Amino acid sequence: MSTQTLLTRLVKIPSYSGQERALAAFIMDWASAHGMQTILQQGNVIIPFAAHANKALIFNAHMDTVKPGQENLWTYPPSGQNAGVVKNGKLYGLGASDDKAAIASFLLLALQLQASPPPIDVFIVFVTGEETDGSGSQSFVQYFQKKYATKYQKVAAIIGEPTDLQTIEIGHRGNMFLQITTQGDAGHGSQPKNIKTHAVIENIKAIEKIVSLEKSFINKFSDPILGSPSCCLTGIQSDTSSPNSVSSTCSSLWDVRTTPKIHSEVIPLMQKALGKTVEITLVGKPASFGFTKPDSKIVTKLKELIPSVKVAISPGSNDICAFTAAGISAVTFGPGQKDTIHKPDEYVQLQKIDDAVDVYKQLIYSW
Secondary structure (H helix, E strand, C coil), X not given: CCHHXXXXXXXXXXXXXXXXXXXXXXXXXXXXXCCCCCEEECCEEEEEECCCCCEEEEEEEEXXXXXXXXXXXXXXXXXXXXCCCEECCEEECCCCCCCHHHHHHHHHHHHHHHHCCCCCEEEEEEECCCCCCCHHHHHHHHHHHHHHHHHCCEEEEEECXXXXXXXXXXXXXXXXXXXXXXECCCEECCXXXXXXXXXXXXXXXXXXXXXXXXXHHHHHHCECCCECCEEEEEEEEECCCCCCEECCEEEXXXXXXXXXXXHHHHHHHHHHHHCCCCEEEEEEEEECCEECCCCCHHHHHHHHHCCCCEEEEECCCCCHHHHHCCCCEEEECCCCCHHHCCCCCCEEEHHHHHHHHXXXXXXXXXX
């Protein structure tokens, strides 16, 4: 099966977060048809290659995608039967770069390992939930630690997130999503004098305090490698039912990125600044920061294979943290293009997938 045919089939299958089963079934059927063993691990799919060695590499790609948004903005279908259009060496479709290019490269790598068994143990892992809470990789790491942790003297992970094969990302800040809720008096918009405490105005005051607080976070808690904390307002809403109805509550949503020094202190510091009457609620689970030392073996080996590659910190969070929290060095290095993801007409250059397979195979044989 050609690279184009494989990726086209992957892109045709919708696999929004929480809806990865069809794609997982395709991967398992594909692997089985090529004589490979698979393990279904709490929704994740694992293709193991056992050389009975004391060294291992883990290749991790996520099956889920974000939703396409307004499909009328797509020139080519994001998913479904007509998805996977190829123009000038670029394949278009939802998840083409994030992260189905990595899935394709890992499956093609598996084919080569099947034909020529590797000298080390290799785990090719396709996980759920990366776009939401990273639960798939967290679950796999727990499984790996319980079953294999004591077996290996050297183990590292390659996360197939888009880096265009031009950058090795060695870490990322932590993040948490917060809802800031203020209370006030309900009433009629025609009688503003009766609204003693206005929930929306109170939330605006809270927003101004957080914007000011962010400057303090940057000054006090910036990290020399991971960068500065940030607080980004992403939405504001009240529960008003009519333009002439003043709501008794108002909430703003925040994307907060953290560094090691502040990760556990964000909410207490915000609560102190905003006061007891303002409610702070976590939306979903917070994600920890992740970091692999730039002189670690996985980084130095990749730099040997691609001397021109750059080492950087990921602007967003990803599944590195699931591995580094367990003491496993991990980097992101994949064939997708970051500047095309999460937007209409996402695409990947097909040649990058084949290039990635070559690098991954060289890494395995030099590990």
